[in-house]
Amino acid sequence: xxxxxxxxxxxxxxxxxxxxxxxxxxxxxxxxxxxxxxxxxxxxxxxxxxxxxxxxxxxxxxxxxxxxxxxxxxxxxxxxxxxxxxxxxxxxxxxxxxxxxxxxxxxxxxxxxxxxxxxxxxxxxxxxxxxxxxxxxxxxxxxxxxxxxxxxxxxxxxxxxxxxxxxxxxxxxxxxxxxxxxxxxxxxxxxxxxxxxxxxxxxxxxxxxxxxxxxxxxxxxxxxxxxxxxxxxxxxxxxxxxxxxxxxxxxxxxxxxxxxxxxxxxxxxxxxxxxxxxxxxxxxxxxxxxxxxxxxxxxxxxxxxxxxxxxxxxxxxxxxxxxxxxxxxxxxxxx
Numbered sequence: 001x002x003x004x005x006x007x008x009x010x011x012x013x014x015x016x017x018x019x020x021x022x023x024x025x026x027x028x029x030x031x032x033x034x035x036x037x038x039x040x041x042x043x044x045x046x047x048x049x050x051x052x053x054x055x056x057x058x059x060x061x062x063x064x065x066x067x068x069x070x071x072x073x074x075x076x077x078x079x080x081x082x083x084x085x086x087x088x089x090x091x092x093x094x095x096x097x098x099x100x101x102x103x104x105x106x107x108x109x110x111x112x113x114x115x116x117x118x119x120x121x122x123x124x125x126x127x128x129x130x131x132x133x134x135x136x137x138x139x140x141x142x143x144x145x146x147x148x149x150x151x152x153x154x155x156x157x158x159x160x161x162x163x164x165x166x167x168x169x170x171x172x173x174x175x176x177x178x179x180x181x182x183x184x185x186x187x188x189x190x191x192x193x194x195x196x197x198x199x200x201x202x203x204x205x206x207x208x209x210x211x212x213x214x215x216x217x218x219x220x221x222x223x224x225x226x227x228x229x230x231x232x233x234x235x236x237x238x239x240x241x242x243x244x245x246x247x248x249x250x251x252x253x254x255x256x257x258x259x260x261x262x263x264x265x266x267x268x269x270x271x272x273x274x275x276x277x278x279x280x281x282x283x284x285x286x287x288x289x290x291x292x293x294x295x296x297x298x299x300x301x302x303x304x305x306x307x308x309x310x311x312x313x314x315x316x317x318x319x320x321x322x323x324x325x326x327x328x329x330x331x332x333x334x335x
Contacts, residue, residue, distance in 0.1 A: 002026045003232070004077035006062060006110065007084035009033055011188050012125070012179075014045035016081060016225050017055065026054045028075040030068070031084065032061035036091070037189045044332075045186055062106025069109075072117045079232055082110050082124040085155075088190055089129055089294045092152040103155035111166045121173045121235045123228065126160055128180040128217070128262065128299050129153035137266075138300035141178070141250040141258050150294035160249075160258060167254035173235045174255070177228065180262030180301045184221030184321055185328035192216075192269070193322065196276050196284065197329050205285040212270035212288065214297045217262040220316035220324075227261045230310035250305060262301025263314045275318055279326035 003020055007013040008029025017027050029049065033042050049055050056075070060067035062084050086092075086102040107124070114122045131139045133147035148154040156178075163174040183193045199206045239251035250258050273284055291297065306312040329335070 001078045002028070002075060004028045004030065004071070004075060004080045006030045006080070006082045008049070008057065009042035009046050010083055011186055012182060012221065012224060012228070013081075013083040014049060014186065015221050016083070016228055017049055018052075019225050019229060021049075021052050021054050024054075027056075028071065028077065029055065029057045030060055030071055031057075033059060034061075036086065036088070041186075041189065061102070062109055063101050065109045065112070068113055072113045076117070077119060079121045080110065080114055080119050080123070081228065081232060082107065082122065085125060087152070087188070089150045089152050090292060091190075092150050093294055096151045099151050099155045103152075104158055107159050107162060111162060111172070115166060115170045115172055119172070121175070121232065122163070123175045123177065123232050124159060124163060126176045126178040126258070127153065127156040128178050128260070128301065129296070130157045130160070130178060131299070132296065137298060138264065138302040139260065140302040141260055141305065142248050145249070149296065152294075164252060164254060164256050167252065167256035171255060173237070174257075175231050175236055176258045177231060177261045178259065178301075179224065180217040180219050180260065180299055182219050182221055182224050184325055187221070187325060192272070193276065193325055194329070196273060197280065197326055200276060200280050200282045200284050201335050203282075205287045206273070207289055208269065208273070208286045209289050209295065210269070210291040210297060212273065212286070213268065214291065214295070215266040215268050215299070216272070217264065217266045217299045217301045218272065218318050218321070219261070219263040219301075219314060220321040223263065223314035223316050224261060227306060227310070227312045227314075230312060231259065231306070234310050257309075259306040259309075260301040260303050261306060261312070262299075262303055264301050264303050265317070266298065266300040267318050272318060272322070275322045276326065279323040
């Protein structure tokens with residue numbers, strides 16, 4: 001198939017591109033290479049993809065509707081995976097307009113291009129952050145997500161609503177995936193694992209919010225990508241069991257689905273740090289701090305629907321995933 005990946009220089013996008021190329025698909029990557037984090041790391045991910053047969057790349061932002069349309073016209077993708085977004089909860093407190101530009105205006109451009117260019121299936125990234133002030137664990141797609149605690153979360157919930165609208169009005173098959181704390185080799189420098197590893201190896205103190213007592217459903221990159229692949233291959237149709245008198249956010253009379261994608265095994269942050277210490281052979285100096293504004297204390301994904309529908313089965317515990325990341329980090333940075 002011909003598959004367009006937005007955010008192809010990103011952590012998940014670049015890893016997904018390799019997997020699609022491995023199985024013989026043709027991939028067009030699109031990314032604006034913004035400087036939210038180290039552009040050199042994004043370029044290094046692209047450099048690994050560039051020599052591969054079947055891969056091509058366009059530098060463009062989702063907000064640039066003309067550039068996006070031109071990419072669709074030239075490549076004629078059959079399916080699209082939208083992973084490009086302005087990421088990060090904390091940054092949304094400092095630069096809210098970036099989230100409206102990339103995550104709202106940009107996503108609208110993706111929907112319009114998919115609608116008018118006859119795309120068979122749009123898979124797009126949502127986020128566990130949409131659960132916001134919800135404290136019922138594990139988080140299930142049937143739960144209310146009407147109380148976001150960051151603009152990033154609100155923009156991702158908006159994506160789900162926009163996708164449903166296009167599925168309903170235009171019959172565009174869409175599947176949203178609420179990602180839960182993805183980690184692993186080639187990961188994002190703004191995420192806890194990357195930050196902690198860098199500082200621990202440098203002998204610097206680490207900031208540990210909520211005194212390390214919050215839990216996260218840390219999910220290894222290979223498990224995430226396997227779930228995305230399986231979802232991409234399963235084009236949704238209308239749900240014959242959908243009851244408009246008792247509606248669920250997870251499906252619809254339109255060709256629309258929404259899933260959690262996580263490890264379903266939350267880990268306390270202090271345990272996560274302990275595993276980084278073991279992998280690095282260093283002891284962390286911890287600066288214990290209260291919970292950050294916009295953060296939630298705990299996350300846990302209820303993933304039975306994804307397991308049932310596509311055979312999703314995460315298999316990498318943090319005891320395996322963290323040493324793999326630390327080994328990659330040491331090799332990449334030579335430390």
